[in-house]
Each structure stands twice: as C-alpha cells, then as structure tokens.
Amino acid sequence: MIRFFRSREFRRFLRNRLAVVGLGCVLLVSVVAVFAPHIAPYRPTAMDFDSLLLAPSTRHLMGTDMLGRDIFSRVVHGSRYALIIGIGVVGLQMVFGGALGLAAGYLGGTIDTTVMRIVDVLWSIPAIVLALALAGALGGGITVMIIAIAVTGWGQFTRLMRGQVLQLREMDYVSAAQAAGAGIPRILFRHILPNSLGPVIVYATLEMPVAILWSASLSFLGVGAQPPTPEWGALIADGRGLISFAWWVSTFPGIAIMITALGFNFLGDGLRDALDPKFERRI
Amino acid sequence: MFGYFIRRMFLLIPTVLGVTLIVFSLMHVSGDPIRLLFGPNVSEEKVQEKREELGLNRPIYVQYWNWLTRMVQGDLGNSIHVQDRVSNLIVARIGPTFELTVSALLLTVLISIPAGIISAVRPYSVIDNAARFVALFWVSMPYFWLGIMLMMLFGLVLDWLPISGRGGPLWTLRGIRYATLPIVTLGLPPIALFTRLTRSAMLEVVNEEYMRTARSKGVGETAVIVRHGFRNVLIPIVTLLGLRLPWLFGGAVITETVFAWPGMGRLLVGAVMERDYPVVQGVVVVIALVTVLANLAVDLTYTFIDPRIRYN
Numbered sequence: 001m002i003r004f005f006r007s008r009e010f011r012r013f014l015r016n017r018l019a020v021v022g023l024g025c026v027l028l029v030s031v032v033a034v035f036a037p038h039i040a041p042y043r044p045t046a047m048d049f050d051s052l053l054l055a056p057s058t059r060h061l062m063g064t065d066m067l068g069r070d071i072f073s074r075v076v077h078g079s080r081y082a083l084i085i086g087i088g089v090v091g092l093q094m095v096f097g098g099a100l101g102l103a104a105g106y107l108g109g110t111i112d113t114t115v116m117r118i119v120d121v122l123w124s125i126p127a128i129v130l131a132l133a134l135a136g137a138l139g140g141g142i143t144v145m146i147i148a149i150a151v152t153g154w155g156q157f158t159r160l161m162r163g164q165v166l167q168l169r170e171m172d173y174v175s176a177a178q179a180a181g182a183g184i185p186r187i188l189f190r191h192i193l194p195n196s197l198g199p200v201i202v203y204a205t206l207e208m209p210v211a212i213l214w215s216a217s218l219s220f221l222g223v224g225a226q227p228p229t230p231e232w233g234a235l236i237a238d239g240r241g242l243i244s245f246a247w248w249v250s251t252f253p254g255i256a257i258m259i260t261a262l263g264f265n266f267l268g269d270g271l272r273d274a275l276d277p278k279f280e281r282r283i
Numbered sequence: 284m285f286g287y288f289i290r291r292m293f294l295l296i297p298t299v300l301g302v303t304l305i306v307f308s309l310m311h312v313s314g315d316p317i318r319l320l321f322g323p324n325v326s327e328e329k330v331q332e333k334r335e336e337l338g339l340n341r342p343i344y345v346q347y348w349n350w351l352t353r354m355v356q357g358d359l360g361n362s363i364h365v366q367d368r369v370s371n372l373i374v375a376r377i378g379p380t381f382e383l384t385v386s387a388l389l390l391t392v393l394i395s396i397p398a399g400i401i402s403a404v405r406p407y408s409v410i411d412n413a414a415r416f417v418a419l420f421w422v423s424m425p426y427f428w429l430g431i432m433l434m435m436l437f438g439l440v441l442d443w444l445p446i447s448g449r450g451g452p453l454w455t456l457r458g459i460r461y462a463t464l465p466i467v468t469l470g471l472p473p474i475a476l477f478t479r480l481t482r483s484a485m486l487e488v489v490n491e492e493y494m495r496t497a498r499s500k501g502v503g504e505t506a507v508i509v510r511h512g513f514r515n516v517l518i519p520i521v522t523l524l525g526l527r528l529p530w531l532f533g534g535a536v537i538t539e540t541v542f543a544w545p546g547m548g549r550l551l552v553g554a555v556m557e558r559d560y561p562v563v564q565g566v567v568v569v570i571a572l573v574t575v576l577a578n579l580a581v582d583l584t585y586t587f588i589d590p591r592i593r594y595n
Contacts, residue, residue, distance in 0.1 A: 018416065121301030124578070125571040128533035129551065130305070133563050136555030137309050213425050217537055220427045221552050236428055240541075243435050251435075254428035261423035269419060 012274045019270020025263025033079040040073035044230040053246045063248035065238055071249060074230035075256050081142065081231045082212050082260055088146040089153070089211035090204050097154030098200065101161025102188055106169060116162070119155035127152040128214060135223040142231070145224040149214050153207075160203055164196035171195075198275045205268035209261035216257055232257050291579055302571045303354070307347050309567070310560045350564075359565035364557050369565040372550060377569070379449055380546035383465055384535050386453065388524075390470030391477055396520065398474075399481020403489060404508060418475035426534050430468040430541035437464060447543040465542040469534050473527060480523050484516035491515075517588045525581035532570050 013019055032039060048068035056063040062071035104115040122130070127149075135148035168174060169192065177187050216233030218224035225231030227238075232253040239249025317330050317339060334340045338349060353360070359369035438446030450461030488494065489512060497507045536548030543549070547566050554562035 018419075117297065117301065121298050121305065123529070124298055124575045125302055125305070125567065126529035126533035126536075126574060129536055129567055129570055132536065132551065132555055133306075133309050133567050134312070136558070136563070137312050137560070209423055213423075216425050217427060220425075221537070221540060222556055233425070233427075236425075236431065240431060243431060244439055247435055250428070250431050254425065254432070257425055257428065258423050262420065265419045265423050 009274045013270055016270040016273055018266045019273070022263045022266025022268075022270060025259050026267055029079050029260045029263060030083065032076055033083050036077050036080055040070075040076040042070040042073040044074045044077040045069065045228045046073075053242070053249075055246075056248050062252040063246070065235075065249050066242065066246075069228075071235070071252055074235055075232070075253055077230045078232045078235060078253060078256060079260070081225060081229065082215075082257070085142065085146055085215045085231075086208045086211045086264075089149045089215070090207045092146070092150035093154040093157050093207065094200065094204055096150070097157030098161045100154070101158035101163075102165055102193070104158065105162035105165025106184065106188060106192070112162075115158060119158050122152060122155050125152075128217060131214065132218060132221060132223060135218055140223040140226060142225050142229070145215055145218050148218070148223075149211055153210075153214075156207070157200070157203065160199060161196065164199060165192055168192045168195055202268055202272045202275060205264055205271055208264040208268075212257065212261055212264075288583065291582070295575055295579065298575060299572065302575075303351055303568060304347070306564050306567045306571070307350060310564060311343070354568065359568075360561035362554075362562050363559045365559075369561050372562060373547060373565055373569055376545060376547045376550050379544060380535055380539070380548060382453055382462065383469060383538065383544060383546060384531050386462065386466045387470035387535075388531060390466055391473050392520075392524075395474045395477035396481050399478040400485055400508060400513070400516075402478065403482045403485030418479050421472040421475050424472065426468060426472065426537045427541050429472065430464070430538055433464050433468055434541075449545055465538050465544050468541070469531070469538045472534075473530070476527075477520065477523065480519055481516060484519045485512060488512050488515045514588070518585065521581055521584055521588060525578050528577050528581075529574050532574060 046069060048064070051060070051064050051068045053066055054060050054064040054068075060070050060072065062075060064070055065074075100115050104112040130152045131145075131148040134151065135145050138144040138148065174187060174191055177191050182190070215224055216231070216236070219231050219233030220237045222237070225234045227234065235253035236250045236257075239246065239251075239253075242249050317333050317337075331340075338346060341349075350360075357370060359373070361368055362372060365372065434446040437444045444463050445461050446464065448461060450457035450459075452458050453462055485508075489508075494507055494511055497511045498504070502510075532548075535546065536551060538544065539546045539548035540552050547570065551563065551566040551570075553559075554566065
C-alpha cells in the first residue's frame with residue numbers, strides 16, 4: 001500500500017488536477033452514502049401534507065415534492081442506490097464478461113468464435129433499448145434493473161480482457177510458466193489476470209458513470225426503482241410534470257447524478273493517463 | 284465492391300438471427316404472457332382460447348420458427364392493446380424517429396468537426412483546453428435531465444419554444460420550432476466527444492509530409508487543412524460515428540419520451556409498460572436492424588473516403 005503511494009503512477013495521478021477533483025467527488029458521494037441517515041434531516045419517505053411543493057429554504061434545502069417529502073433527504077439517500085447499482089452492475093459485468101474474455105482469449109478456437117459472436121450480436125442492439133425491454137419483461141425493480149443492465153453490457157469487458165490475454169499470452173514469463181508445467185488455471189490466475197488488472201480497473205471506473213446514468217434512465221422510464229424509493233432517476237421523473245411551477249423537484253437529483261458521474265469520469269480518465277502514459281494526450 | 288457488399292450482407296445473417304433469438308426470448312423470460320395480459324382472475328377456458336389464438340400452445344422452437352418466417356415476410360403480428368398490426372404502428376412512427384436522429388447527428392457533426400479542426404490548428408487555445416473538460420461534462424449528464432432542463436429554460440422561463448409533441452414536417456417553421464429542443468437534447472452531448480476526436484486526428488496529420496508539400500507549393504493554409512488534412516481525419520470520425528450509432532438510437536428512446544415525440548422510442552416505452560410484447564419485439568428488431576445496416580453503411584463509406592482501402 002505504502003509502495004503504491006510512493007509510486008510514479010500515483011504521483012502522475014496527483015499532478016492531474018481533474019483526476020484529483022474526480023477522486024474528491026467520488027469520495028464525497030461515498031461519504032454521503034455511508035452516513036446518509038445522519039446527514040439527511042428527514043426520513044426520505046416521510047410525507048408532510050402541510051408542506052407540499054415548498055421552494056428551497058433553510059428548512060428544506062432543496063425544497064419539498066408533491067407529497068411534502070424533503071428533497072435534500074431523498075437526494076442524500078439516493079446516493080446509496082446510485083453506488084449500489086453502479087457497483088452491482090459493473091461487478092457483474094466484470095466477473096461475467098471478464099471470465100468469458102479470459103476463456104475466449106486463452107482457449108481460442110470455437111469458444112473464442114462463439115463468445116465473440118454473441119458479443120457482436122449484443123453490440124448491434126442499442127443496449128439501453130435491450131435493457132429497457134428486458135427489465136420490462138422481468139417486471140421492473142432495482143434488482144431486475146441491475147441484472148438487465150449487466151446482461152446487456154458485459155461485452156465490453158469481454159473484448160478488453162480477450163485483448164489483454166492475446167497480448168500477454170505471448171510474453172516470455174507465460175511461456176516459462178507453461179514450460180515449467182503450470183496448468184491453465186495457474187497461468188490464467190497467477191500470471192495473466194494480475195497483469196491485466198490495470199486496464200480493467202480503468203475501464204471499470206469509466207463504466208460506473210455509464211451504469212449510474214443508465215439505471216437513472218431506466219428508473220425515469222418506469223422500469224427501474226419503484227416509488228417511493230428515493231432513486232435519482234425516479235426523483236427526476238417525479239418532478240417531470242411539475243416543471244412549470246416546481247423547478248427544484250427535478251433539478252437537484254439531476255445535479256447529484258452529474259456530480260457522481262463526472263467524478264467517476266474524471267477519476268477514470270486520470271487513472272488511464274497515470275497507468276498508461278502512452279495514452280496521454282491522444283484523445 | 285459489389286461482391287464485398289453481397290458478402291457482408293450474408294455475414295449479417297447470423298448476427299440478425301442472434302438478435303431475433305434474443306428478442307424472441309424476451310417474451311418468455313417474463314413468464315406466461317397470457318396470464319400477464321389477463322391477470323389472475325380469468326377462467327382457464329379463456330386463457331386456453333387466447334393461447335390457441337396466439338399460437339402459444341405449440342413447442343417453443345415452432346413458435347420461434349413461425350414468428351421468424353412471418354417476420355421475414357414483413358408480418359410482425361398484432362398489438363395486444365391497440366387493434367392494429369405492429370408493422371403499421373412502426374411505419375407510422377419510423378419517420379419522426381429518423382427525423383430526430385438524423386438531424387441530431389447532423390447537428391453534432393456540423394458543430395464538432397469545425398470546432399475540432401480549429402482547436403487543432405490553434406492548439407492550447409481556449410477551445411482546446413475547454414474541450415476535455417466539456418467532453419467529460421456532457422457524457423456525465425443524463426439525456427432526460429438535460430431535456431427537462433432545456434424545456435424549463437427555453438420553453439417555460441424564456442417561452443421561446445414549444446416543449447412537447449411534433450409540429451409537423453421539418454421543412455415547416457412550426458415543425459422546426461417543435462423539433463428544436465429534442466434535436467438539441469440528442470445532438471448536444473456527443474459534440475464534445477467528436478470535437479476531441481477530430482482535434483487529435485487533425486493534430487496527427489497537421490505536420491505530415493504531404494501537408495508540408497502542399498504548403499511549399501504555395502497552397503493557402505485553409506486549402507491545405509480542408510483539402511489535404513480533412514480527408515485524412517475522416518476515417519476516425521466515421522469510425523466513431525459507427526460506434527455511436529447504438530447510443531444515438533438509445534438516446535432517441537429517452538428523448539422521445541421526455542418530449543412526447545411520436546416516434547418508435549415512445550412506442551417502445553409505452554409497449555414495455557403495457558407489456559404489449561409483439562410491439563416490444565417488433566420495435567427492438569427494427570431498431571437492431573437499422574443499427575446493423577447503418578454500421579454496414581459506415582463500413583462501406585470507408586472506400587469512398589479513402590480510395591486506398593479496397594474490399595475484395
């Protein structure tokens with residue numbers, strides 16, 4: 001751990017201001033998510049019919065919605081859903097897609113062709129369209145949504161992992177391990193996997209905002225989090241019909257989504273530059 | 284070229300078959316569609332009757348085969364909730380969706396390519412430094428929220444533009460007024476991405492030898508950039524265009540819902556909510572087909588952009 005903080009990569013990362021800002025945003029959202037019940041002044045589902053659609057004030061920092069619920073408290077609790085959904089989606093995609101990519105790349109042959117064909121097929125359906133149809137067919141809800149997004153989006157990890165394996169399997173240390181009689185699992189998990197973690201971590205960081213944005217979109221469309229869950233996309237949907245007289249209902253959850261997504265994007269971009277200096281300044 | 288085209292069309296067949304298989308199985312992951320349709324309180328007799336009518340009592344591979352052969356003939360079945368054929372529903376809505384997506388794409392390209400070239404010709408200027416920040420800023424924003432914010436600003440606060448529906452064809456003023464906000468919502472976010480790509484591609488060619496040769500011949504700088512440089516950056520731009528197509532159609536689904544735009548996306552969202560599975564299947568297949576064909580078109584344009592690329 002200490003070695004990491006002294007490494008060249010870490011120093012390069014710290015020099016990148018946007019990346020540090022990104023890390024700050026991600027930490028902020030994580031802290032808010034962990035301490036949500038202590039930060040939120042009200043319960044996120046507590047209705048108060050004496051204070052319907054109040055504009056932002058010192059009592060209700062972000063105003064109230066049509067059931068008198070405090071929007072600040074709902075946004076604060078929403079951070080938990082965003083992070084859990086993001087981690088759930090990216091984790092599933094990484095494990096499933098990564099494993100398939102590892103197998104396809106190392107074993108080659110029919111397995112490779114079949115897996116990559118499936119990835120191509122999934123690639124040709126706009127993922128959000130497929131996730132929408134799948135989540136709708138499975139009946140909606142947060143778990144269903146996580147599965148739907150993970151099922152439609154794992155192909156990228158497969159491509160990434162496969163590319164890494166194809167590159168690494170030609171390395172001398174892999175040939176040496178093979179010559180020494182190491183079995184396939186040992187080569188994959190001891191030699192190839194640890195050496196391909198860098199790009200996978202970068203990609204996973206950049207997939208977090210995508211997963212968060214998609215889940216918010218699905219909730220907005222009605223097949224994700226169901227009321228009264230304080231999920232950000234659902235909060236924006238709540239305020240959609242109220243924009244002519246209560247701008248605050250939709251605005252603040254959207255800003256929360258942006259801060260979170262922006263944080264992960266800056267962080268991922270910075271990590272990529274730090275771990276792969278050749279990539280720097282190319283885009 | 285023609286031979287390549289034919290071969291590529293054949294190669295699409297397994298992909299399209301895969302898509303149909305996925306779409307077909309969508310209906311079956313949801314459980315019994317008849318029960319979903321009628322709810323729990325309905326007589327077994329009626330369920331059987333409807334099942335018979337829709338062909339749901341046959342083995343699953345027979346159902347798939349029948350569905351597939353009918354679809355190839357252009358018959359996507361009938362909607363469960365609206366008394367109409369799915370193909371009619373789609374045909375009525377495909378026009379507005381194309382209108383929206385093509386205009387949004389044009390908006391993206393027409394702004395981002397000049398901006399990218401300018402920022403490459405004058406690197407480290409204001410545009411150049413802002414591009415990276417803005418690119419990440421836009422991809423971090425949900426389409427539907429951007430749409431709602433634009434609605435509030437331009438529709439309600441400033442009262443310049445209508446906020447929902449379609450006003451007519453795009454060549455009428457009314458049509459343009461109604462279409463502006465949806466097109467901007469869909470076309471704005473990718474602008475920064477395309478600008479960054481154009482910039483980096485242009486930076487790579489700007490000091491190439493053929494550029495220097497052109498300059499030394501006395502060709503003006505504008506002509507050097509446009510005639511000699513631009514042709515060479517078109518390849519990465521077109522590649523990115525192809526990669527973004529699924530995003531464009533996905534974004535259209537959300538944008539149409541926000542602005543009540545009468546396109547296929549809204550049809551799809553409505554059908555998902557009502558569990559009108561023939562409509563869901565039909566729309567997803569059509570969207571996937573359009574994506575696949577558009578990608579093929581992108582691949583084929585490579586030969587026009589760069590005559591050195593030959594497909595044989």
